[in-house]
Structures are given as structure tokens and as C-alpha cells.
Amino acid sequence: MILPIVAYGDAVLKKKAKEIDKDYPNLNDLIENMYETMYGAYGVGLAAPQVGLPIRLFLVDTEPFSEDEDLSDKEKEQMKNFKKTFINAQILEEEGDEWAFNEGCLSIPDVREDVFRKPKIKIQYQDENFETHVEEYDGLIARVIQHEYDHIEGVLFTDKLSSFKKRLIKGKLTNISKGKIKIDYKMRFPAMSRKR
Numbered sequence: 001m002i003l004p005i006v007a008y009g010d011a012v013l014k015k016k017a018k019e020i021d022k023d024y025p026n027l028n029d030l031i032e033n034m035y036e037t038m039y040g041a042y043g044v045g046l047a048a049p050q051v052g053l054p055i056r057l058f059l060v061d062t063e064p065f066s067e068d069e070d071l072s073d074k075e076k077e078q079m080k081n082f083k084k085t086f087i088n089a090q091i092l093e094e095e096g097d098e099w100a101f102n103e104g105c106l107s108i109p110d111v112r113e114d115v116f117r118k119p120k121i122k123i124q125y126q127d128e129n130f131e132t133h134v135e136e137y138d139g140l141i142a143r144v145i146q147h148e149y150d151h152i153e154g155v156l157f158t159d160k161l162s163s164f165k166k167r168l169i170k171g172k173l174t175n176i177s178k179g180k181i182k183i184d185y186k187m188r189f190p191a192m193s194r195k196r
């Protein structure tokens with residue numbers, strides 16, 4: 001089932017999300033629905049707050065990046081095969097010199113900006129069976145994980161921009177929160193739901 005994606009401006013996107021355990025109601029269905037929602041919107045990642053739930057759960061599938069001509073064959077192969085569900089994730093370490101990448105977000109359609117992040121991460125998380133893993137990632141995969149991880153910390157990529165950039169996109173962001181935008185996937189807008 002495709003879930004509506006929460007748009008910029010909704011308070012749930014600013015909340016630090018809570019841990020869950022294996023008794024969380026209908027977790028398998030939720031995960032399945034989130035994958036369907038992410039694929040339906042051509043995203044490479046989706047976090048639970050983006051479907052209105054302030055819990056520490058996000059998914060990543062970098063397959064769409066495997067078409068990127070700027071990547072080496074080895075990287076393309078990596079992107080093609082990286083699909084993972086992260087529950088109760090904690091980033092343990094981030095290191096290296098920050099690099100810029102043009103990020104976008106399903107909750108902030110049509111806004112793309114360069115965001116600086118460190119290239120290497122070590123992350124602890126639980127999988128769908130609540131087995132704990134500690135893994136290291138770098139490059140584009142680390143980038144997508146960092147973006148999704150920010151969502152469960154209540155942080156959006158637009159929070160990381162300079163105040164000058166923030167001013168430039170302010171009008172666009174206001175329009176998004178009011179639903180004044182054309183999108184081809186299902187969304188939920190904070191300013192509109194308040195009126196109902």
C-alpha cells in the first residue's frame with residue numbers, strides 16, 4: 001500500500017524519533033508499505049517520519065544510482081545491490097574531509113542543493129529480525145544513509161544549508177508546506193490538513 005509522504009513543514013519531520021522493539025504493531029507491513037511508497041516516488045531512501053511516524057526506522061535502496069554515468073563500474077555494481085532496512089540506527093563515527101553532493105528529498109520536492117558531509121561512517125542498527133549489526137560505509141551509500149539518518153534525528157538537508165541559501169529557497173519551502181506544488185506521488189501537506 002502506498003502511503004502519503006509528509007511534506008516539509010510538518011512537525012513530525014522535526015522530531016527526534018524513538019526506538020522501537022519487535023512488538024511494534026504491524027512492523028512487517030509497515031516496512032513493506034514504505035518500500036512500495038519509496039519505489040512509487042522513485043526515491044533511494046525513505047524514513048518513517050516521512051510517512052508520519054516518529055520512530056527510528058528507515059530504508060535505503062540505491063539501485064537508481066546504478067544508472068549514473070559518472071560512477072565507475074564497481075560503484076554501479078555496488079549501487080545496484082544495496083538494499084537495506086535500518087532499525088534503531090545510531091551513527092557511531094563519521095570521518096574524513098567533508099564533500100559536497102547535490103541532495104534532494106521526497107518531503108521537499110523540486111528543491112536540490114549541495115550538502116557537505118563526511119565521507120565515511122560507522123553505523124550500528126538492527127535488521128528486520130532485530131539482529132544487531134555494526135557496519136562501515138563510504139561514498140554515495142554513506143551519503144544516502146546519512147540523509148535518512150538525519151530524518152530520524154529530526155534534521156532535514158535544508159537545515160544544513162547556509163543562511164544565504166536558506167533565504168533563497170524560503171518561498172519554495174513555504175509553497176511546499178501549503179501544497180502549492182506539482183508532484184506525481186501522494187503527499188500530505190501540513191497547512192492543508194490543519195484546515196480539515
Ligand SMILES: [Zn+2]
Pocket residue numbers: 104105106107147148151
Ligand atoms: Zn529526505
